[in-house]
Amino acid sequence: xxxxxxxxxxxxxxxxxxxxxxxxxxxxxxxxxxxxxxxxxxxxxxxxxxxxxxxxxxxxxxxxxxxxxxxxxxxxxxxxxxxxxxxxxxxxxxxxxxxxxxxxxxxxxxxxxxxxxxxxxxxxxxxxxxxxxxxxxxxxxxxxxxxxxxxxxxxxxxxxxxx
Amino acid sequence: xxxxxxxxxxxxxxxxxxxxxxxxxxxxxxxxxxxxxxxxxxxxxxxxxxxxxxxxxxxxxxxxxxxxxxxxxxxxxxxxxxxxxxxxxxxxxxxxxxxxxxxxxxxxxxxx
Numbered sequence: 001x002x003x004x005x006x007x008x009x010x011x012x013x014x015x016x017x018x019x020x021x022x023x024x025x026x027x028x029x030x031x032x033x034x035x036x037x038x039x040x041x042x043x044x045x046x047x048x049x050x051x052x053x054x055x056x057x058x059x060x061x062x063x064x065x066x067x068x069x070x071x072x073x074x075x076x077x078x079x080x081x082x083x084x085x086x087x088x089x090x091x092x093x094x095x096x097x098x099x100x101x102x103x104x105x106x107x108x109x110x111x112x113x114x115x116x117x118x119x120x121x122x123x124x125x126x127x128x129x130x131x132x133x134x135x136x137x138x139x140x141x142x143x144x145x146x147x148x149x150x151x152x153x154x155x156x157x158x159x160x161x162x163x
Numbered sequence: 164x165x166x167x168x169x170x171x172x173x174x175x176x177x178x179x180x181x182x183x184x185x186x187x188x189x190x191x192x193x194x195x196x197x198x199x200x201x202x203x204x205x206x207x208x209x210x211x212x213x214x215x216x217x218x219x220x221x222x223x224x225x226x227x228x229x230x231x232x233x234x235x236x237x238x239x240x241x242x243x244x245x246x247x248x249x250x251x252x253x254x255x256x257x258x259x260x261x262x263x264x265x266x267x268x269x270x271x272x273x274x275x
Contacts, residue, residue, distance in 0.1 A: 037184060037186045038186055041182075041184065055245070059245075062215065063217055063250065066217040069185075070184070070185035070217065070219060073185070074185075117255030117258075119255075121259045122229075124259065129218040129221055129222075129254050130218040132253070133217070133253060133254065137253075
């Protein structure tokens with residue numbers, strides 16, 4: 001994993017004693033449609049619950065998967081034949097690792113500029129915050145496209161980091 | 164996600180419980196927009212039971228507050244906690260939305 005730092009990542013401080021997670025994993029493949037989103041998020045919730053993850057870790061992983069998959073559903077296959085979203089979630093003792101694969105349009109969420117968080121209300125676009133939130137709540141982001149056209153996003157949320 | 168709508172004087176209170184994500188946010192946005200009739204541009208969104216929101220929920224709130232202010236009113240939040248508060252902070256929404264510790268103080272804030 002490249003481990004490229006997110007440009008707008010919040011400050012993280014090591015926690016004194018993070019409880020290790022219980023190893024747990026699950027996955028799901030769905031067609032990229034909005035009615036599949038609850039099932040994808042249910043996979044995240046189940047793995048985080050089984051691993052004993054703290055509420056803030058579970059919240060962050062759910063938020064990251066929600067934002068990425070919602071974006072894929074809305075934009076990933078625009079102009080293309082509908083395709084799959086392949087989600088896998090794995091809890092390891094010190095982290096939760098998410099992989100999301102698709103065969104749609106290439107989109108590296110690290111490429112978007114950070115939004116202006118101090119703009120007045122009137123100047124706020126209704127949208128554009130999802131990628132910023134993903135970059136804010138995970139520790140590592142890796143994105144690769146293979147020659148066969150599969151895009152694979154890997155997100156890592158470590159435990160024992162405070163935001 | 165569960166929604167409820169009640170009236171406190173001339174303030175409309177929309178209660179949101181559970182999770183707001185990409186599959187439910189449109190319902191929240193429609194409910195807020197549906198209350199915007201005549202003098203009902205003073206709104207409070209009660210987040211007491213709101214456990215989770217993604218940016219889709221923020222978009223619904225942003226659309227709602229813009230519309231309320233365009234009608235001379237406002238949309239104010241009450242009882243925001245935990246992860247939802249953090250999402251608002253990370254998005255810079257705590258600088259543009261008025262947030263109160265509970266529904267009573269949010270409703271009475273319109274009296275001043």
